[in-house]
Amino acid sequence: MKKIIFSLVGLGFFATTFAQEAFDKKMQFGIAFGAGINNNKTSNIMTSNGAGFDGTVGLNLNYNMNSTITINTGLEFDFESFSYTPKDTLLYYYSGNDIVKKYEYEEKDPTTILKDYNLFSLTERQYKTTYLTVPIFMMLKTKPFGNMQYFGKFGGRVGFKIGGKINDKGYNFVKDSIQYGYSAELAENTEMVLEDDIRGLKINAGLSGGTMWNFSGTTMLVAELGYYFGVTQIHKGERISGDDKMRSFTLLDLGTDRVLSDRKYTAPSATQGQLMLKLTLFF
Secondary structure, three states: OHHHHHHHHHHHHHHHHOOOOHHHOOEEEEEEEEEEEEEEEEOOOEEEOOOEEEEEEEEEEEEEOOOOEEEEEEEEEEEEEEEEEEOOOEEEEEEOOEEOOHHHHHHOOHHHHHHHOEEEEEEEEEEEEEEEEEEEEEEEEOOOEOOEEEEEEEEEEEEEEEEEEEEEEEEEEHHHOHHHOEOOOOEEEEEEEOOOOEOOEEEEEEEEEEEEEEEEOOEEEEEEEEEEEEOOOOEOOOOOOOOOOOOOOOEEEOOOOOOHHHOEEEOOOEEEEEEEEEEEEEO
16 A cells, blocks of 8 residues: 555656646646545345445546646546345355355265365455546536636546455354354354455446645645446346356355255345545646
8 A cells, every 4th residue: 555655656746747837737647545435235135234435546637628628537546345234144155265156066066065165154244345446537617716726527437356355254054064053153254255246347427526726836736525326236247148147156045034945146236336535636
């Protein structure tokens, strides 16, 4: 994290070579920091545990088409966390930090499954995910009022997943078998791999508004508050074509009645809204 921030600061100061009057500059380079909350709207097997956290740091670029219209883009690292509680009885097999996938389970000899894998009953799941995000916005600005300028902007944030982990709470089964029930002691599976749960691409769209303060030379501080709603699902779902479930599904759903014969592989479904406060220092 520190290396990322120091690199961004260095690049930001390098951009000061574009020396013009602040409001008349054709291009502005800046370092952005932001924080806010996210809220996942779930629709099937999970319930959101309230608001999650969003943090962002990156480089932003303003291309001023004229005195009142600007294109805003850049590269940002987004760090987010949120948690769910299952609606149904959800189980999964695991080994170490790897959760067993649907195809791995189906291809396994049933007589050896309990020897090779542990069985876990899920009561709470926390996601921690990192994205490389490209903001793309159209900014509409007022004319400057002294050293202040106000704006509104609309567009989207396109995120590419570059990392993350899952932290689970629940119970391990005795002898790794449903028929023996689960242990009375609460267990935690931390740092579980999320590769086969969170999608690689996330798109949010929305708008924000704020103010630009030219406080020294060509240096400007921009503060804005925005809301961005989820356009895409954040979890993997069915295949794009056909109705077969993804073979990488990892959760066994026993439903509310916990009937073993009715178990099916499934995955969470949710879209994400974000409310974010952002500060950008332009040079």
